[in-house]
Amino acid sequence: MSDHFVFADEAGCFKFEAGGHASRYFILCTVRMESCEVGAELLELRRHLMAKKVIEDEAFHCTMDKQKVRDQVFAILGKHKFEIDATILEKAKALPRTRPDEPTFYKYAWYYHAKDLLPRRFKDGDNVLISAAALDTAKxxxxxxxxFNEVIQQxxxxxxxxxxxxxxxxxxxxxxADYCAWALQRKWERGDRRxxxxxxxxxxxxxxxxRFGKKMHY
Known part of the structure; x- marks a missing residue:
């Protein structure tokens, strides 16, 4: 059987309220690849940019990166083979019982994403490393x-x-995955497809x- 790699990140916040700085959507994004060569090239780019004092951060982070850095990262992404799956959740349509706390809503998002992703994209016995970006929240x-672990086990x-x-x-x-999630968020939140x-x-x-839900819960 084949070896596969899945890397995941999310976009949007856990604030369930209208307006302000709350996002309209919570987006879970995964990228699937059989080779991690894109990561090696990103490391090389990061070293190059640090040597020229263009960046100082420990890693690329699309929200914080300058546009000239984003352009170079997206150019590298375009050269490599990987596939993207995204689940889009409009938070105002989420039933209150799905969001009593942040981890519970996160678990629902992962369940709806993985229950189709894993059976559809991988064959029985495939060896898959599934890596999710850790959330550093108050909870x-x-x-x-x-x-995350419970959903993948299921x-x-x-x-x-x-x-x-x-x-x-x-x-x-x-x-x-961070860059892909950010690009998806810009489309869904702002209509910015660049x-x-x-x-x-x-x-x-x-x-x-x-998408077919009509009732808004806030």
Whole structure:
């Protein structure tokens, strides 16, 4: 069986309120690849930019990076083979019972994403490393890590899989997921397709979970 790698990140916040700085959507994004060469090239770019004093941060982070840095990162992403799956959750349509706390809503998002992703994209016995970017929130990382692990155990029973929950700065391929999630968020939140168009050909699913829902809960 084949070896596969999945890297995940999310976009949007856990504020369930209208207006202000709250995001309209929570977006869970995964990238699937059989080779992690894109990560090696991103590390090389980071060293090059640091040598020229263009960047000082430990890792690429799309929200914080300058546009000239984003342009170079997206240029590298465009050269490599990987596939993107995204689940889009409009937070106002989420039933209150799905969001009593942040880890519970995170678990729901992962369940709806993984229950189709894992059976559809991987064959029985495939060996898959599933790496999610750790969330550093006031509620603590452990609850989010446990939610993630429980969902993968439930939805990935047919796989030989390993899960890791690390900070995005520890793996450049997690930074690929960060960039893809950011591009998706810009499209859904602002109608800005500039970065989205650079990755659009790699998107194999972009599923709006409650697209037929009518009731808003706030």
């Amino acid at each position: 603590g990382k452990a609850a989010f890590r446990n939610a 939805t990935g029973k047919h796989l030989e899989h390993t899960t890791v929950f690390h900070l995005a700065k520890t793996d450049p391929c997690l930074q690929v 970065s989205y168009n650079l990755i659009a050909q790699k998107i194999t699913s972009e599923f709006e979970l409650w």
